[in-house]
Amino acid sequence: MIDIVFLLIIFFMTVTQVSKVNKEQLELAQQKGSQDQQTANITINVTREGEYRVAGSQVSLARLVSLVSQELSALGGDARRLKVTVRTDQRGVSRHTNEVMKALSRIGVLRVNNAVESPE
Numbered sequence: 001m002i003d004i005v006f007l008l009i010i011f012f013m014t015v016t017q018v019s020k021v022n023k024e025q026l027e028l029a030q031q032k033g034s035q036d037q038q039t040a041n042i043t044i045n046v047t048r049e050g051e052y053r054v055a056g057s058q059v060s061l062a063r064l065v066s067l068v069s070q071e072l073s074a075l076g077g078d079a080r081r082l083k084v085t086v087r088t089d090q091r092g093v094s095r096h097t098n099e100v101m102k103a104l105s106r107i108g109v110l111r112v113n114n115a116v117e118s119p120e
Helices: 002-022 061-074 094-106
Strands: 040-046 052-054 057-059 082-088 112-115
Touching: 040 061, 040 094, 052 061, 057 061, 061 082, 061 094, 082 094, 094 112
Parallel strands: 040 082, 082 112
Antiparallel strands: 040 052, 052 057
């Protein structure tokens, strides 16, 4: 029984020494790549009347594509870092949403989230 007590004492003394080493204050190097990994979010609202709204402003489909293209180029052309969410009024015609999806796929944005509301 005493041998187990000694083993536990040795174990806890070793763990304490290791945790002190891990808490040592160091000045770590900065990684430039952290800026390269930023993402962007764009939410596109399609109203019942078929209007496109981005950030509260009504835009045409061409302007919408231009805005998304600008964000895409700001991210270095990496479409995986661009999160696009399309919110469509359920009373509207799906043709307008399909036009947005086609326009986004033409510029290389293939991952688009469709926002829905879950029933309670």
